[in-house]
Amino acid sequence: MGVFVYLPLVLPLTALPMARLAEQHLHPRSAARLLTAIAVILAGCSTLCLGLLVVVGTAQLPGNPLPDGWSDDEVREAVPHDRIAGKAAIVALAAVALGCASTLWGHYRFRARAHRTLAPLSTTGEVALLPDEVPYAYALPGSPGRIMVSSSMLACLTAAEQQALLAHERAHLAGRHHRLLLAAQLAGCANPLLRPLRTAISYSTERWADEEAALHTGDRRLTARAVGKAALVSHRAAAPAFAAFAAAGPVPRRVAALLGPVPPERGWPPALTSTGIAAFVAAAGTAVSTLSSLNAAFALFVVLEAATPL
């Protein structure tokens, strides 16, 4: 098993160039799905290897319930630096489990509370219009999902722009974007190196919903105006929380993309572009990570089976 057990812990680094480049050259739907799939596979492999290290680490602790043979030299030689790595892995796996559990709990608790809050409304339709002077619009996942939009947000948009906003939120619900975002969040808990993917996936789902809204309204400029006006109105309502950044934030990038041409539908970027290379690196990293973790799991299984007294 050797070094293979450590590889999947660092291979998420290979996905980072893809996270940066996917949004520029892929259709947002492909980008969101591809990045989520990569994040989930890399997180799964990383957690599996952490689990293997935990088995080796636990077997060395005094008073552990595992078979005595599992702490033999043959098993320990299979893992380089087994003493430190084993103990560190126990702590890390506990942190991963705790992080994932608290993420899931927080997600479902917030959703349940939001649905409970909306329950007394007289309308049970998809759109929940809330009289509020703070402009906001959110898609609340659930069965059925709801769209929460404040009266002041609608007031600043024309009827056609309101349709674009609602189409955007409906696209979030219909595409079940919250599942991709939750998966990205859990992957970030499993391996902190995957956290930058969450930002990229979140941006891709927004762009995806923008494209759906543009298709629905049949007018890209109208959709761009709806996004831009909503952002400017929200900005006026809320004091700026951070200082100026040189790079353009997500909203101007979305508006600029909507003002540009329809993104191509092709699934895989051309090979000899920077995105093509980044996609290749990410795919290779994911494949190596999967093979390494399976190799390590199989090797440990064989070693442990040999060490288990029958």
Added chain:
Amino acid sequence: MLSVLGEATEPVPATWVQERLDAGLSYSTVITILTRLLDKKAVTRSGSGRPVLWQPMANGAGLTAIRMRRLLDQRHDRDAVLSSFVSALSPHDEDLLRSLLNESGPEFRDSSTDASES
């Protein structure tokens, strides 16, 4: 407290609220909570003499909106679950956005002035 108060059809004294709450709170506790709600602008106080009359600031949808606002203000939980239609802008973003929209057509300039005036 707000839902009890929401059942009232007219401004009511604090004792009315206290009788209808199952929690068995003392009169002074009810007054304290009502005063806190007053600070949060969730209720209004009226009547110059005694007893002081209370009523919820909004009813029905308004009350739901106040509760939802409170839930949405928990930014960490909110951002983990909900995708906002638009995210925050930096000052640089704002300028960039304005120039993008101005390029996109004259409709924007007119409607945005309307929105800022309203």
